[in-house]
Amino acid sequence: MARVALSTVLREWGRIGLVGFGGPPAHIALLRELVVDRRGWLTAREFEDANAACQLLPGPASTQLCIYCARRAAGTTGALVGGLAFILPGLLLTLAIAAVALQDDPPAWVAGIGAGAAAAVVAVVVQAAVALARASLAERAASPLLRAIAYFLAGAVATVLVGPLVIVVLLACGLLELAWRTRRGGAAALHAWPAAVVLAAAAELPALAWTALKVGGLAYGGGFVIVPLMQGDALANDWLTESQFANAVAYGQVTPGPVTHTIALIGWAAAGPVGALLASLIAFAPSFAFVLLGGDRFDGLRTRRGPRAFLDGAGPAAVGAILGAAVVLAGALGPAWQWVVLAAAALALALGRSPLQALLGGASAGLLAALAGLALP
Numbered sequence: 001m002a003r004v005a006l007s008t009v010l011r012e013w014g015r016i017g018l019v020g021f022g023g024p025p026a027h028i029a030l031l032r033e034l035v036v037d038r039r040g041w042l043t044a045r046e047f048e049d050a051n052a053a054c055q056l057l058p059g060p061a062s063t064q065l066c067i068y069c070a071r072r073a074a075g076t077t078g079a080l081v082g083g084l085a086f087i088l089p090g091l092l093l094t095l096a097i098a099a100v101a102l103q104d105d106p107p108a109w110v111a112g113i114g115a116g117a118a119a120a121v122v123a124v125v126v127q128a129a130v131a132l133a134r135a136s137l138a139e140r141a142a143s144p145l146l147r148a149i150a151y152f153l154a155g156a157v158a159t160v161l162v163g164p165l166v167i168v169v170l171l172a173c174g175l176l177e178l179a180w181r182t183r184r185g186g187a188a189a190l191h192a193w194p195a196a197v198v199l200a201a202a203a204e205l206p207a208l209a210w211t212a213l214k215v216g217g218l219a220y221g222g223g224f225v226i227v228p229l230m231q232g233d234a235l236a237n238d239w240l241t242e243s244q245f246a247n248a249v250a251y252g253q254v255t256p257g258p259v260t261h262t263i264a265l266i267g268w269a270a271a272g273p274v275g276a277l278l279a280s281l282i283a284f285a286p287s288f289a290f291v292l293l294g295g296d297r298f299d300g301l302r303t304r305r306g307p308r309a310f311l312d313g314a315g316p317a318a319v320g321a322i323l324g325a326a327v328v329l330a331g332a333l334g335p336a337w338q339w340v341v342l343a344a345a346a347l348a349l350a351l352g353r354s355p356l357q358a359l360l361g362g363a364s365a366g367l368l369a370a371l372a373g374l375a376l377p
Contacts, residue, residue, distance in 0.1 A: 090257025116366015159324025163232020177313025
């Protein structure tokens with residue numbers, strides 16, 4: 001373990017939190033450049049193994065990787081400092097956006113920016129689902145491929161039809177694949193107990209805390225999985241309308257740092273600034289716990305059959321849930337100009353533009369639409 005000054009961790013991880021636009025791929029690239037290429041605090045193999053292990057954990061993988069690398073550089077205190085330095089810049093910007101955009105009567109230009117970005121984010125979410133599906137299905141042989149397709153469809157249908165219960169479907173798919181791999185009902189039942197206990201305990205949690213816990217502790221398959229996990233709860237509890245939720249997802253995508261910041265917007269809508277801070281605390285706490293309590297076991301995690309089998313079931317279902325979320329987000333679009341923005345964003349992505357560019361283009365179009373007096377959703 002390297003011995004790096006906390007001031008260095010604060011500066012370097014804070015920089016990534018400030019300039020880390022573009023989601024997990026950008027975060028991982030910036031972190032690797034820092035800890036492997038420029039500073040040499042981890043070897044390339046150590047970094048790749050840690051990244052693979054984080055992908056097997058629920059919650060925001062790039063956040064967990066940031067915390068892990070900070071722990072390797074400066075111990076437990078370094079993990080806390082580095083993790084917070086990475087999270088806080090984007091969180092503060094998200095809170096500022098929430099204060100303006102979630103007013104009872106936000107300015108028309110703000111609503112226009114949100115509506116334009118919300119149209120573009122549908123294309124971004126579809127692109128993410130397609131890319132993840134290709135990567136996931138390409139790794140499987142013929143028989144597992146058929147099961148993976150079934151899990152994918154289950155996640156997609158569940159998101160559209162039973163939004164708040166999609167987490168149950170994700171867990172069920174993971175447990176089914178685990179049971180299939182072990183071919184021993186007793187072993188599968190033992191693995192099912194933790195999920196059953198979590199779900200039973202969650203039934204006693206306040207709604208906002210449960211939503212945040214799902215986002216931070218039960219989200220399998222990458223950052224975009226948080227969209228379907230939040231969607232059903234936000235609409236069922238009347239925290240946001242469909243169009244407001246689509247705007248919130250878009251705002252969460254254009255801020256730096258982890259996409260998990262979107263939960264702060266949901267929390268603000270549910271219970272104001274206190275709700276935003278509480279939801280963020282609950283959502284990010286599991287990432288710190290996973291790394292601080294289990295970081296020493298990361299090397300072996302990726303080779304264990306149980307976690308790998310569970311993720312081979314829950315992962316495709318989570319990808320399907322992302323695609324289902326795109327369907328619901330598209331259903332929130334109203335005026336014709338939003339569909340034009342969606343088509344333009346899809347074309348931009350197909351031509352190789354980045355998701356951030358597509359989102360900023362959509363936001364600009366929405367601003368122009370608001371200034372021109374066009375109808376807003």
